[in-house]
Amino acid sequence: MLYIVIPVFNRLAYTRACLDALRRQTNQQFRTVVVDDGSTDGTAEALARDYPEVTVLPGTGQLFWTAGVNLGLRYALGEGADRLMTMNNDVEAAPDFVARMLHWAARQPEALLGALELDIKTQQPVYGGEQFSWLTHRSRELLPLLAPPQQRGLHAVSYLPGRGLLIPARVVAAIGLFDEKRLPHYLADYDYTTVARRHGFPVYLNYDARLLTYPEESGQEQTRKQRTLRGYAEHLFGIRGGGNLRNFTHFALKNCPPLLLPTFLLNGYARRLGGYFLH
Template sequence: MILILLVNWNGHEDTLACLRSLDAVQRPAFDVLVVDNASSDDSVARIREAFPAVEVLESGENLGFTGGNNLGLEYARQHGYEYVLLLNNDTEVAPDFLSPLVEALEADPQAAAAGPLIYYHALPQVVWSAGGAIDWKRGETRMIGLGEGDEGQFDGPPRPVDFVTGCALLARTRILEEVGGLDERFFTYYEEVEWCLRMQRAGYRILFV
């Protein structure tokens, strides 16, 4: 069972576009949860009207990216989902994006999380992320492939990376029992980097697919 998790805050137009792209994903089967961070617009009503099968969980306050996702991660754990995908609400996915991520984790028991190749929305053949790397000497992170044209250089089998972006991150739900969820001290930005590091310290790999 797979849960796809979106966090929305006053962004129903982006969220609806994302949900429409998910509608084109044929397999594997999945459920969708939208955590609404106390939007002051009519996001909740619009999402429920357009996608009545999508579960909308209202947080009651703006918990940020981190807190909103943690609410969804706990929902996934309590409802017995095997995998949970963090997906930014301002993304649009390819119809075949999900299967390779699931297959990569199923093929590698020591992999805790996986992320796909991500492009700029306005420049669909220009890479935004092919996984992430950490420069420990400088204390910096970078997106692998940032700004490169896609000429097939990132094709091939899944490969280990330091982290994958929370923009699109598939994780085993059971990892929550071992390392916990996202660290809410970050609120937004770098929380997925630290989460991936915790997974690696627990002996797991992070894969770019």
């Protein structure tokens, strides 16, 4: 059985839309677990009243993304899940999303799978996976390189985001859960899929499965919009900061080939220190 784990903190309207999209799935062979990490907007009451099919696990208010996901994954594994999925609440799955993920999961039982992301406003593809070079510190996005007839099936990528990430239970048995100690929020998903690939598990972007997303609503984008010294400090040092130097250092030390580590770190620090006001 597939278990879908969704960590939430407030933003009830997004959570409703996400859960309503899951209710419309053509394949209902899954169960949904929401980890409510101390929401103050009535999320717990609304879920209990309107979504009785959803298991809700309360958090402490200090779980953030990684520990929240891990709490849900532990519960799912305890219930006998053989496939797991992490999903953010600010996505809406296309009606055939689960069906198309399970289709490829059956054919690639050891693979981690992500989904093609479309902007919910324009319905245009915005993310189709990346192939990353440790040498140049650059990612090559696959989406612009693929002609429409090629935008189907599985494409190998270097890592995957955690919104709509399917993980076979055997991967968790081999490498454990997400690194909540060193990567409490950002980079935990990229780290996990990188570690899994290094252990021999394939990592693919499934172009047949679609997620509708809100690109402008991520915490990282909201911080960048501020363009203030306070926002800059949050970007570099805050637990939700997309340029968090501590998180980047942990990610690099865990995953970068040793010979490339010094230049990779210097490049990464320069990008984070100088990039905030350039984008």
